[in-house]
Amino acid sequence: AQKITQTQPGMFVQEKEAVTLDCTYDTSDPSYGLFWYKQPSSGEMIFLIYQGSYDQQNATEGRYSLNFQKARKSANLVISASQLGDSAMYFCAMREGSGGFKTIFGAGTRLFVKA
Amino acid sequence: SAVISQKPSRDICQRGTSLTIQCQVDSQVTMMFWYRQQPGQSLTLIATANQGSEATYESGFVIDKFPISRPNLTFSTLTVSNMSPEDSSIYLCSVERGHDTSTDTQYFGPGTRLTVL
Numbered sequence: 469a470q471k472i473t474q475t476q477p478g479m480f481v482q483e484k485e486a487v488t489l490d491c492t493y494d495t496s497d498p499s500y501g502l503f504w505y506k507q508p509s510s511g512e513m514i515f516l517i518y519q520g521s522y523d524q525q526n527a528t529e530g531r532y533s534l535n536f537q538k539a540r541k542s543a544n545l546v547i548s549a550s551q552l553g554d555s556a557m558y559f560c561a562m563r564e565g566s567g568g569f570k571t572i573f574g575a576g577t578r579l580f581v582k583a
Numbered sequence: 584s585a586v587i588s589q590k591p592s593r594d595i596c597q598r599g600t601s602l603t604i605q606c607q608v609d610s611q612v613t614m615m616f617w618y619r620q621q622p623g624q625s626l627t628l629i630a631t632a633n634q635g636s637e638a639t640y641e642s643g644f645v646i647d648k649f650p651i652s653r654p655n656l657t658f659s660t661l662t663v664s665n666m667s668p669e670d671s672s673i674y675l676c677s678v679e680r681g682h683d684t685s686t687d688t689q690y691f692g693p694g695t696r697l698t699v700l
Contacts, residue, residue: 505691510693510694511694512691512693513675513677513694515688559625569616569679569687569689571628573625573626574625575624575625576625
């Protein structure tokens with residue numbers, strides 16, 4: 469069964485510093501995709517970054533990068549140069565290639581950026 | 584990415600009533616989904632909205648409680664029926680192209696924040 473674990477309920481970071489949000493996953497499917505979403509207080513879910521299980525390099529999108537360690541089954545999100553607008557909930561998600569289009573979400577991590 | 588709108592953005596309803604949430608996409612998409620996010624919780628998939636046929640519901644969700652329509656490739660509705668305070672949640676519509684199960688990205692609408700009194 470798919471499983472996504474986010475062990476940090478809340479994280480604090482100083483503005484302009486980098487922060488890492490942890491995510492581990494469990495799957496026996498060799499083909500899978502990993503996703504990170506941001507949810508501000510408004511409630512919308514904003515797609516941030518994607519990493520495929522066969523990708524050789526870590527994904528990057530602007531200030532977001534994904535530290536993909538396949539052997540450890542971890543897919544940590546790194547946010548560089550944190551901004552006040554980064555304060556939000558962050559969800560890690562996974563979809564198995566054999567599981568159709570069903571996406572499983574982790575419990576989320578709430579990030580607080582301090583001025 | 585697709586532009587997705589939802590109506591209403593929020594509502595306060597009385598128990599026992601029903602609310603229909605609309606999801607409109609600016610381009611044709613193969614896959615449309617409805618999620619529920621209870622307060623302080625993560626997202627839970629309610630069902631996959633299938634164009635021209637009955638929706639596919641996840642365990643714990645039934646058609647009588649959450650009827651779904653999808654008349655075309657750009658529009659879907661979710662009805663929350665006979666509401667109780669436990670139905671107070673954010674309801675999110677999401678879409679994707681449907682080309683590859685492991686690489687396709689799901690994009691979400693802005694959500695509908697429902698409070699049931």
